[in-house]
Each structure stands twice: as structure tokens, then as C-alpha cells.
């Protein structure tokens with residue numbers, strides 16, 4: 881029997897004194913003009929200097945998902961509930 885979530889740590893590549901622990905954070909990236917946010921994205925964060933690295937395997941998967949040539953564009957038709965902020969000089973349209 882093994883635990884489902886073993887606590888991995890890796891030595892920090894930045895300060896080499898701390899250990900990097902896995903956390904799930906929100907990943908932000910730009911895809912063209914759209915800001916994509918990915919919640920619960922695995923990343924490694926150093927407990928000493930705070931250096932963070934996104935999980936390379938997850939990044940790789942994400943790049944496959946987000947690649948505009950990998951499949952049909954899903955942005956407009958599916959309508960992710962997300963307020964648009966792609967206008968320059970954004971103004972509130974509420975009264």
C-alpha cells in the first residue's frame with residue numbers, strides 16, 4: 881500500500897539550501913491576446929528562498945492543450961465564464 885500523495889521534495893536549484901515542495905497554484909499564461917488561468921497547477925516552491933518552478937510535465941501537457949494547432953479553437957464557442965478584459969482602457973459598463 882502506498883500513500884496517494886507522497887510528499888516529494890527536491891533540492892532547490894536556486895539557493896541549494898532549501899527544499900522545494902509541491903504546491904498547487906494558479907498558473908497564468910498568455911495565449912495570443914487572451915490570459916489563460918489554470919487553477920491547481922502543480923509547481924515546486926522552495927521553503928527557503930521562495931523560488932518556484934512549474935512542474936515540467938504539467939507544462940508540457942498544458943502546451944499540448946493550448947497549442948492552437950493541436951485541435952479546434954475552443955475559446956469563443958464554449959464560452960468559459962470569465963469576464964472579458966481584452967479591451968484596452970477597460971471601462972466598467974455597469975451604471
Ligand SMILES: [Zn+2]
Pocket residue numbers: 892893894895896897898899926927928929930931
Ligand atoms: Zn531556494
